[in-house]
Amino acid sequence: MYLLWLGHSDAHDSKLVGGKAANLSRLAGDHPVPPGFCLTTAAFEAAHEGSAAVPRLPRAIFDQIGRAYRTLALQTGVRDPSVAVRSSAVDEDGAEDSFAGQHETYLNVSGLAAVTAAVLRCWESAHTPRALAYRRQRGLSAERVRLAVLIQVQVASDxxxxxxxxxxxxxxxxxxxxxxxxxxxxxxxxxxxxxxxxxxxxxxxxxxxxxxxxxxxxxxxxxxxxxxxxxxxxxxxxxxxxxxxxxxxxxxxxxxxx
CATH class of the missing domain: 3.30.470.20 (ATP-grasp fold, B domain)
Incomplete structure (x- = not known):
């Protein structure tokens, strides 16, 4: 399972989508949350097959991102809607460990090519020296990194x-x-x-x-x-x-x- 929409019951599971996306998914049922979807930790693992630190974007995942992004375009009435592309770590925002600021976020990203490039950069941010050192300092596995990525419609806020x-x-x-x-x-x-x-x-x-x-x-x-x-x-x-x-x-x- 590579992709889940916010609000789907499976997207409430932080082991699949990380803490940030799981919390937003729970909120989406009863509160006004901008629409979006999440690439699961299974997508992260598939992207790293054959390479521990350099992710690639398998065709199956690329196609799913494309279909989901086109759905957002239909929902918003915008051909290339602006989205926020945000890392969502599996251990994120736990009682003892918060990964705020350790992994990448990209705002106001528009167009499928830019979205997929931002996804790859989010995945790569799981392996930066800063992120790995943070995990080691807290007794978390630096080798068993699992990261989801949230793609959500960007609110044009004043x-x-x-x-x-x-x-x-x-x-x-x-x-x-x-x-x-x-x-x-x-x-x-x-x-x-x-x-x-x-x-x-x-x-x-x-x-x-x-x-x-x-x-x-x-x-x-x-x-x-x-x-x-x-x-x-x-x-x-x-x-x-x-x-x-x-x-x-x-x-x-x-x-x-x-």
Whole structure:
């Protein structure tokens, strides 16, 4: 089984699709998750037959990616839809081991050739010295690497946010915390921007606190990729989401944590 769609029951299995894709697949049943599919760990193993470190793309897997990508084109009404191509490690985001930042992610990828090239680069990232050293440090097998790859429709966002279902600073479970900024979310995740921070009460979704960050930089979608750029004049001091938008962003986090 080389390919599974998000929302399929088999795609809930982190051993097949890694932690990131499995969690998104579970969410897809009841929450608005952009459509996408995942190349399983079986595809990773097939790509490495005969070579431990240099993957290739077998024809059967290429054909499945092509059919799935064309399905996304039909769903979105765009001939070559922009997608995020993201590594999803089998041991990812476990209780003791998080592989965040160890493997590759490619945003705003468009066209089948670019998508398949990004898949190969994700697979290759499983064998970088940094990723292998990370595994060894945590007592995980560096030789038995298994990596899935998630291909998901890219959201063309003016504002992005990272949402915490509990307050990460105080541990309070009755609060949702939102970090938000202009452009794509990579600038928040990568730490290149100081985002706005909203604290929202779970009980009534009211904004209990707001700190406007110095949002000087943003991640911008370009043809076939992204770039870092300056936030347009006047916007750095303006709140990225309104209070009403912050409440709507918090709503799914409240339902997930209930």
């Amino acid at each position: 504002v992005s946010a990272v949402v915490f279902s509990a307050n990460p600073l105080t541990g309070r479970r009755d609060e949702v915390v939102i970090n938000a900024s202009w452009g794509l979310g990579e600038s928040i995740v990568g730490g290149s921007v100081t985002p706005d921070t909203y604290t929202v009460r779970r009980a009534d979704l009211a904004v209990a606190g707001r700190v406007i960050g110095a949002k000087q930089r943003m991640t911008i979608a370009t043809a076939g990729g992204t770039r870092e750029g300056d936030v347009p004049r006047l916007l750095p001091t303006q709140p990225a989401p309104s209070a009403a938008q912050a409440a709507e962003v918090a709503r799914p986090a409240v339902s997930l944590g209930s």
